[in-house]
Amino acid sequence: MAQLWGGRFTKETDKLAYAFNASISFDQRLLPQDIAGSRAHVKMLAKQGVLTEKERDAVLAGLESILADVEAGKLEITDKYEDVHSFVEANLIDRIGDPGKKLHTGRSRNDQVALDMKLYVRDEIANIDEELAELLGNLLQQMKANIDTFMPGFTHLQKAQPTTLAHHLGAYFEMFRRDRGRLADVKKRLNLCPLGSGALAGTTYPLDRAYTAQQLGFDGPTRNSMDSVSDRDYVIELLSALSLVMMHLSRFCEEVILWNSNEYRFVEIDDGYSTGSSIMPQKKNPDIAELVRGKTGRVYGALTSMLTTMKGIPLAYDKDMQEDKEFTFDAIDTVKGCVRLFSGMLKTMRFNKPRMEESAKHGFTNATDAADYLVNHGVPFRDAHGIVGQLVLYGIEHNKALDDFTLEEFKAVSPVFEQDIYEAISLNTCVEKRNTIGAPGHAAMQAEIVEAENYLKQK
């Protein structure tokens, strides 16, 4: 055991207690962030005259070589060390001797780990944002290709009004666009540097916190050293934003699974994103979509766990906070994997356009338009609603869509109907007449696609 402490102890740590306490098995992924933080710290210490330039250069070279050796597989991170911070410091001292012992001047692992985690989350926000931008690009392609693909729109999973596939996909475009906005927002609030807060009460060394903050790409230093070492709000905000990403993916997956079913047949998932059955030769299952839907629970679990972990912690740092890492790492890995897989599945999915259009023609999806026709001919909407309700009942009894009624059948319920009713309730009219902002009509949808294209070009 290579520990950073021990002077005041007379006994070795119990083996189980040591293992229980250690975080090296998972916090080793913070190595690049830990080294970056130490580099900024040691530069600042030299600038402030706490370390000599010679000592600084020795530390910088030592840190550089540790990172290079780990990346090259020449140096192994083992459980001989309690955490990534101990690993770096012990190896630095091994390599450069006394200057290495000065690295931790004016620093605590409490502000160090707070910094590492912020740097890690900030990097991953950028990575997840890239994955989401890629997904949005794929969505936009499908929207452009399906601006005139008619399909039924649903409420209560009952056919409601006709719409287009571009319009339906466009709803998800908006969701993922908001997700990117939320992630950017998390970054805005987290981007203050905790380094220099010490264990909790700052330090007596003349640290230049603004300098380290600037070195590490932060907007400035955090404002209260106790808050700095015990704030994990940004982790919770991240997990909340990621939970929403998963919620959106999960809803989308649910639809893909339904649409891919034998009953719907709206889509066919590519073989590359489907799996077979070990017993039923005919099966082609949407496992990837199901797994993405399933993994949503994992990310929600991380959010709930972190909220619960943080709720009873007195100021300032307590070891409970070490629990932030595994949840957060897992949630980030899960989301990145799911977005990427979903994106690929969407790109290769085949949409059964004739089937969607046929489905839109049935289920009386044009009933609202028939009522609107009457309204346009002077009938109050409530009365029109009743009249069309009677027509639908007649249609159900006679197994006939409104489009297939004779004019006499229309007139039997209301004399207001004339020959132009057929044009008024055709699928094409039903969709095309809907051109208010955000509606599925061709012109309205085209405008949204142009807007979406410009948005994707910006970021």
Ligand code: ARG
């Ligand atoms: N491994 C610890 C964590 O992840 C580092 C901070 C340790 N600080 C301490 N006072 N024991 O939170």
